[in-house]
Amino acid sequence: MRKSIYVKLVLIFVFIISISNFIAFFSFYFTTAKKLREDIGTETVKLSKQIKDICESKNVPESSIEALLNDSYYNVKFYDNLSQIEADAALARFFDENALKPLVQSNSESNEIKLNTRAPFELSITVTRINTSEGSKYFIVYPDLAKSLFGVRFLIMRVNSLALIIGVIMTLLAAMIVTKPVKALKAATHRIAGGDFNVNIQNKRKDEIGQLIDDFNIMAKELRGIEMLRNDFVTAVSHEFKTPLTSIEGYTKLLKDCKDDSERNEYIEVIIEETRRLSKLSSNILQLNRLENENISLHKESFRLDEQIRRIVLLVEIKWTEKNIELDIDLDEVVFNGNEQLLYQVWLNLFDNAIKFSPTGGKISLSLEKEGSAVKFRIKDNGMGIAPEQKNRVFEKFYKGDRSRNSDGNGLGLSIASKIVDMHGGEIKIDSEVGKGTEICVVL
Ligand SMILES: Nc1ncnc2c1ncn2[C@@H]1O[C@H](COP(=O)(O)OP(=O)(O)OP(=O)(O)O)[C@@H](O)[C@H]1O
Numbered sequence: 166m167r168k169s170i171y172v173k174l175v176l177i178f179v180f181i182i183s184i185s186n187f188i189a190f191f192s193f194y195f196t197t198a199k200k201l202r203e204d205i206g207t208e209t210v211k212l213s214k215q216i217k218d219i220c221e222s223k224n225v226p227e228s229s230i231e232a233l234l235n236d237s238y239y240n241v242k243f244y245d246n247l248s249q250i251e252a253d254a255a256l257a258r259f260f261d262e263n264a265l266k267p268l269v270q271s272n273s274e275s276n277e278i279k280l281n282t283r284a285p286f287e288l289s290i291t292v293t294r295i296n297t298s299e300g301s302k303y304f305i306v307y308p309d310l311a312k313s314l315f316g317v318r319f320l321i322m323r324v325n326s327l328a329l330i331i332g333v334i335m336t337l338l339a340a341m342i343v344t345k346p347v348k349a350l351k352a353a354t355h356r357i358a359g360g361d362f363n364v365n366i367q368n369k370r371k372d373e374i375g376q377l378i379d380d381f382n383i384m385a386k387e388l389r390g391i392e393m394l395r396n397d398f399v400t401a402v403s404h405e406f407k408t409p410l411t412s413i414e415g416y417t418k419l420l421k422d423c424k425d426d427s428e429r430n431e432y433i434e435v436i437i438e439e440t441r442r443l444s445k446l447s448s449n450i451l452q453l454n455r456l457e458n459e460n461i462s463l464h465k466e467s468f469r470l471d472e473q474i475r476r477i478v479l480l481v482e483i484k485w486t487e488k489n490i491e492l493d494i495d496l497d498e499v500v501f502n503g504n505e506q507l508l509y510q511v512w513l514n515l516f517d518n519a520i521k522f523s524p525t526g527g528k529i530s531l532s533l534e535k536e537g538s539a540v541k542f543r544i545k546d547n548g549m550g551i552a553p554e555q556k557n558r559v560f561e562k563f564y565k566g567d568r569s570r571n572s573d574g575n576g577l578g579l580s581i582a583s584k585i586v587d588m589h590g591g592e593i594k595i596d597s598e599v600g601k602g603t604e605i606c607v608v609l
């Protein structure tokens with residue numbers, strides 16, 4: 166059987182309380198017993214003096230005194246002479262005969278002797294002579310140890326039992342307070358393990374368990390966010406894949422029954438273009454995934470940044486010449502230490518956007534300059550621009566602005582660029598006005 170933390174705590178607490186009570190009982194009993202015995206001895210002597218006084222002056226009968234002390238912690242017994250004491254069989258359990266001898270022989274008026282008895286402690290006993298008109302008599306006074314010590318023992322045990330009962334009740338309550346949040350955490354963890362991230366534990370505590378619950382709630386919130394992102398990502402990926410695939414399927418069907426060569430070539434062109442889109446999409450997704458999982462260690466080397474940008478301009482020449490775009494290039498000579506391959510992707514994506522979102526006959530300016538230890542790259546177009554409410558979203562994966570929805574692309578270019586700039590400790594800023602153009606600035 167798996168014991169719950171509640172049962173364990175209660176058992177531990179009860180065990181501790183019992184042990185401490187047990188120790189307290191014995192230490193108290195043995196330390197106070199010595200003092201108690203001394204007090205009893207003093208009381209015995211005092212009592213015997215009082216009895217002697219009463220008997221000699223007030224002439225109170227012995228039977229009355231014996232009756233008076235009957236229920237007390239002291240025993241009193243009268244004798245006509247000392248030999249009677251020696252012969253008293255009832256006393257034999259306390260004394261051995263030799264113990265009384267010195268007392269009897271000394272014949273003094275009052276004597277206190279301490280005797281080792283069979284009880285665990287010494288016993289004080291007094292033997293006193295009284296002188297009445299009828300002659301001398303003796304009486305002895307001795308404490309009823311069994312009665313007095315039993316009384317103390319009983320008292321301690323009652324206090325102990327009460328402490329034990331109160332302790333157990335408080336333990337049950339304390340264990341409940343301690344285990345309640347743990348139980349809540351257990352239930353919440355169980356729900357998360359089952360895939361339900363909609364969990365929030367109420368928490369008023371400020372102690373370690375309270376902090377644990379706070380962290381747990383943060384974790385659940387993060388997981389909720391990740392789950393939402395994952396769902397969005399899957400939806401977006403499937404959507405982006407579906408469009409070119411549907412078009413490939415459609416054109417392939419058309420191709421099957423097509424006899425006209427020029428039409429066939431047209432269909433084949435579309436299929437090739439869509440396949441290229443698919444291939445770009447999958448490589449972009451793969452790259453973004455690699456960048457986000459930081460699988461790429463940032464291998465840095467020094468290279469000419471201005472030359473890299475010039476190479477890109479030449480690479481996509483066909484695109485900007487097709488649209489009859491005027492270029493204004495002003496690149497300072499800059500040697501930069503970074504990952505050449507990744508940064509290539511940044512300039513390419515930014516330039517690709519500028520061309521894509523520029524009108525035919527538009528103008529694009531590119532500039533690169535050094536600003537202290539930083540490098541500033543600027544790309545400006547006079548294209549359609551980005552609406553203010555979309556400016557912050559363009560870096561999201563698969564985000565495409567409303568008016569660029571039908572344009573070629575999957576909305577991954579800026580996500581990849583910003584991630585790479587981020588990895589270089591840089592910053593990317595957008596300044597744009599709808600209908601006027603966009604300026605993107607990268608500071609590394
Ligand atoms: N220079 C720009 N002018 C106007 N809008 C832009 C410009 N650059 C980016 N955008 C807007 O930001 C969106 C996201 O850009 P991003 O480069 O991430 O995606 P994309 O170009 O649509 O697709 P991909 O880059 O994956 O081919 C674009 O769809 C567009 O709406």
Ligand SMILES: [Mg+2]
Binds near residue numbers: 514577579
């Ligand atoms: Mg793009």
